[in-house]
Amino acid sequence: MSNAAAELPALQVYRASILHFTGDPALHQDAAQWHQDGLLIVADGQVQIAGAYAQLHASLPPDAVVIDYRGKLIVPGFIDTHLHYPQTDIIASPAPGLLPWLQQYTFPAERRFAEPEHAAEVAEFFIGQLLRCGTTSAMVYCTVHPESVEAFFSASERRNLRMVAGKVLMDRNCPEFLRDTAEGGARDTEALIKKWHKRGRQLVAITPRFAPTSTDAQLQLAGELARAYPDTYIQSHVAENTDEVAWVRQLFPTARSYLDVYDRAGLLRPRAMYGHGIWLDDADFRRMNETQSAIAVCPTSNLFLGSGLFDFARAAAAQVPLSLASDIGAGTAFSMLQTMNETFKVARMGGTTLSALRMFYLATLGAARSMQLEDTIGSFAPGAEADFIVLDPQATPLLARRTARTDSLEELLFALALLGDDRSVAATYAAGRMVHARAAASDRPQP
Incomplete structure (x- = not known):
């Protein structure tokens, strides 16, 4: 998508399950910040805040348009x-x-x-x-x-x-x-x-x-x-x-x-x-x-x-x-989801069990930290660049069947990592602008 595309609204608001990390979940129990019903608020290509819908929705301006991705998971790109x-x-x-x-x-x-x-x-x-x-x-x-x-x-x-x-x-x-x-x-x-x-x-x-x-x-x-x-x-x-x-x-x-x-x-x-x-x-x-x-x-x-x-x-x-x-x-x-799939198996062959949380961390904030860019990309910290993706737990019949039976965030992420691929990505955003959307019309966000 070209930079010459139509101007973005002053405020962009996305409702979905929201996940990002503040640290390595292998070292910090509370490193995963997950809001099962959450809001991600973006302006001028940067994250303003990510949090629970119940806590944030009342602070939205009356004319804010909320893009509804409920049933899907938003994570950093x-x-x-x-x-x-x-x-x-x-x-x-x-x-x-x-x-x-x-x-x-x-x-x-x-x-x-x-x-x-x-x-x-x-x-x-x-x-x-x-x-x-x-x-x-x-x-x-x-x-x-x-x-x-x-x-x-x-x-x-x-x-x-x-x-x-x-x-x-x-x-x-x-x-x-x-x-x-x-x-x-x-x-x-x-x-x-x-x-x-x-x-x-x-x-x-x-x-x-x-x-x-x-x-x-x-x-x-x-x-x-x-x-x-x-x-x-x-x-x-x-x-x-x-x-x-x-x-x-x-x-x-x-x-x-x-x-x-x-x-x-x-x-x-x-x-x-x-x-x-x-x-x-x-x-x-x-x-x-x-x-x-x-x-x-x-x-x-x-x-x-x-x-x-x-x-x-x-x-x-x-x-x-x-x-x-x-x-x-x-x-x-x-696909980094398919990469996680093989990462888990390689680790197991060496006697290490990686959690899905840690694999998602390594592909987001962990990578940003390795690059000395943790204040810029890889999380939804206020001021971070608004690069994020929308993952669909129902992208394929098998994934939908498995995720319908998950009862924790870890199980959901593990199913995405082991069964997911490019079809699991409903949309990709860079600096707050959609740069990819899965082809099916039903996957387009609905205001």
Whole structure:
């Protein structure tokens, strides 16, 4: 939806079951703020207040129009902290593991993103899929081509979305047609920072693809950029796959670990997000805690590529900031509900039982905290940006049958997480404006 759309009413009021978090429900019993019959009040793209209908309705002005979503659940928009928009067209491509998958599918697909028209077309489709699945913010990898970043931010800006993205840095161990240089990659990234970082709701990430495809010189220049622009983001991959870990050991023989490669380059700090983290050791987890670097847990891609199972217990013991991510296109679903489904199973295989409340937290406020954006997105705190979604517990016959028999918030959320997908998202709002509505006319809000 374009910013040129009709002006929004001064006050927007939504009635539904309202849920958001003030903390991690694994640590704080009262972290979930749930109003079974609630109101969400929005003005100028920001949350004014969320609370019980019985307490708030009398304070509404006489001419306020209440959009009625009763029977549905409003939650903050989902936040996906690790995915690759240029890999949209290679989702569900078979390969025996990470490194062959990159060579056979990823690198050839990324070649075309030097073409602005192609990059723009894929960016439009990709963002449409995110919104269809209720994802309103994401940390996105583009390609080595600055044109790919321009295309993504242009598509995001038109919808006024809160997005983080960056140009991939790769100056070795990749095809020549995707190779930049240490100096050229840093120069292009700095130009993108100056143009796009904090322009509206857009944010830039310094993005070394992963340690094997960057020389020491490139990583050091990335670290210099991170120091020069401390409010930018850093994103990369770490300890995803045992073959990859062994390769890093060969390429960086003096580093203590894979994570240490980034640490020595100055790439661990707040606003640094590392995908996977399956094969980190205790010293690595401690270092991530010390630097407040975060891990994006990517269950569907880890299962798809056979990379391994994330250790939730060790991460919790080290108090490492965590969030959930789809990791499109090795990941197999844009939907954060489907991502929760696989997250629960991965955790169970490792001996940890995650509550549905905690999974919803990790996909909303937990992700925002990992990104140092907890005052901006991820909750309904007064002043937060009004990004939210409307979830329909009756979206499918099976979901409707199961949720009719739930007797707690936890059971309701668990059913949505295990049985839900894009069909469960009745509507998606960004900065107070509807940017997606499920196709059926009966799902449109009724004043």
